[in-house]
Amino acid sequence: MDNMKALILAAGAGTRLAPLTNELPKPLMPVANRAVMSHILRLLEKHNVKQCIANLHHLADQIPAYFSQAHNSDLLLSYKYEPELTGDAGGMRACKSFLQGGTFVVMMGDILTDMDLSMVIHQHKAKRALATIALKRTDEVERFGIAALDNENYIVQFQEKPKREEALSDLGSTGCYVFEPEIFHYVSCQGSYGFGRDLFPNLIHLGLPVLGVEVDCYWSDIGTICQYMQSSFDVLDGQIDIDIDGTRDSFGWCGSNASMDTNCRINGKLLLGKNSRIEANVSINGYAVIGDNCTIGAGSKIYNSIIWSGNFVACNSSIANSIVYGSERVHILKSSAQLLAQNLSTAGSCRSSCNNSIDRPMEYA
Template identity: 35%
Template sequence: MAGGEGSRLRPLTVGRPKPMVPIVNKSVIGHILDLLKSHGITEVVITLRYMAATIQDFLDDGSSYGMTLHYAVEEVPLGTAGSVKNAAEFLGDEPFLVISGDALTDFDLSAVIASHQAKKAIATMTLTRVDDPLEYGVIVTDDDGWITQFLEKPTWGELISDTVNTGIYVLEPEVLARIPDNEFFDFSNDLFPCLLEEGVPMHGYIADGYWCDVGNMAEYLRANSDALYGRVKLSQPVGEHIGGNIWVGKNVEIAPSAQLFGPIYLGNDVKIKGDVVVYGPAVIRDYSVIDNHSRVERSILWRNNYVGESCELRGVVVSRQCTIKSKVAIFEGAIVGDNCVIGEGAAIHANVKLWPRKMIEPGATVRESVIWGNQGRRSLFTRFGVSGVVNVDLTPEFAAKLSAALGATLEKGSFVAVNRDIHRASRMIKRALVSGLPGAGVNVWDLGTVAIPVTRFFVR
């Protein structure tokens, strides 16, 4: 199943589907295909919806993996079970394995299949134990492993088990008959509760090993870190091990004066220049350059990125083809989308997200995410005053902060006159300005709707 949009991973998934997000040296779905092949599964049907062509073009017919791939594309969202029913023409009349294409795992799939056959179950769900089950579907089984209850994202008061659904199933073909055609139908919310109510034998296999649902940014960072630390056993090596928990691809150049503290992965043709310091866990993918005197800590850089001289990147994710010019500082939790350009001396504060193709001016300080427009400006003022697009550059939050900053420069008890024109946007911004000034100890004269010459005369 590879139809996920990955909305919680944006802006990384603006230009690609969630299964195409890389974990260290290859995409999530690439790691899943490696796992399937290692267990002798070489014929795979991939269900697609969001940006389907991206995955089809990348994987093609599967020959590069030594596999045969088929594709079933949804025209409308069909849910997890509905997407599998949409692929029924490829499944035949034998049991089949269902696995998510956007999770990282090293489960023994052969053992899951063997358990399904031994128990003679109609459906086998692969379960795992987690420390915090509240964000998952919790599965309750009896002493023999037969499923007795489902709890979808329970509260602590409802929690009676720590085994959760991993989205990996072995199903008998007769299950497909219970899934309606061309309708939204989910395994966890629709199909399995119906089977349980009807008394259909469903077994829960508790798997040992690693599993991570790469559903949000924290889990994405954890998956990369765990892969570097060896907590997940990848079916293919990430690169050549050169010692010190450092793995590299082909034609990597590391300056003698550079300092690398693993675990670190450097992709093909990466260049680490003089006096650069890299602290792991860190991933720097193919064709990226880290220029002299820069420092990269606990960060992930995708392909074709340039980091200029004397930059500092701490705990960030940088997507593809970004240019980060010299003396830039980017702090914890920040995410830089595809094709962004960050000017010299700019600072990107913690947890800021830059959507693709944003340009940040030299020396700018960015404290809020930039989704629309180009808010990464060094100066707020132009020859016409503060300018920008309403609700993009000029928001009520921005106006309130601006007026509070203005009030902080004035003496306590000063008066500020505020007026506007007849537009509704002006009314919105004026109200925000008026709300910010009193907090700085400044009095406000609200002149309502008045022409600018009248206001000038009033304040003389």
């Protein structure tokens, strides 16, 4: 795998994650206080990928700006701006000159996984495949591309998000692919072109070797608010092997220079970011991810929530099943209705009913 290259598809608008994606492009959604794309890059580097390119479109300037500060590795990272979205395979086509030198990997920019990518690449080469799809069994076939395999694990049919009763298997695409450079001979030269809708069915129709490799690992996408929250809580549960910034403690993880009053009550799992402070008599139940440079005011209650970096939560606030996010401006808000109306918080519950409760004024920074 000398000089292996990869593409991260990072151009999409992430509309199902709005209003969060009004603030950040989806690949920068913080999972355990680190952009999800950062976790992808670390996975690629772990499996000896040396160079990576990301295609950009929505809030395009933010991704290079983030990684100019946060990317500390030997993996070379470059970018390709797309003025118009042209589908996921169209995004790969836009990066042809970078990728066409040899076998390469493509990963969606919104997935969280600890899959054995080296094993997938090895199987791809051993079976002399033109294209390989990493597959994982799913109970939600209608959300994914579904593959039917022959006895040699080549894909004989591919369905894009079939109805449950029409699905040919429960093997869903993970959004991780391996290709040979000859793949560009089969990608339309112009217009929108998709992997599941266009490329894979066409390759199979032509009888070309498209391999399916089943992976046994943690895998999630963060395509919706509920999935984003659940993925973040899965990290706290230790379901995925990823790097977390902080020291392991009895309650979870504590970032450098973070502090917590001795009178806090934690009945659950917490990730407390760098330089953050939890004041006296704060109660945390369920799961809580608190970003860097946050202050949680005395007497506040937090339940199953994510608070992005740079926030000040006023004393005696109550935050449940919520994601608190926004700009660097300071707002003093008098009611949860006003908070929601100004798009400074959103709620999505994976473990209980969706609701938002912010009982006292909150300053937002």
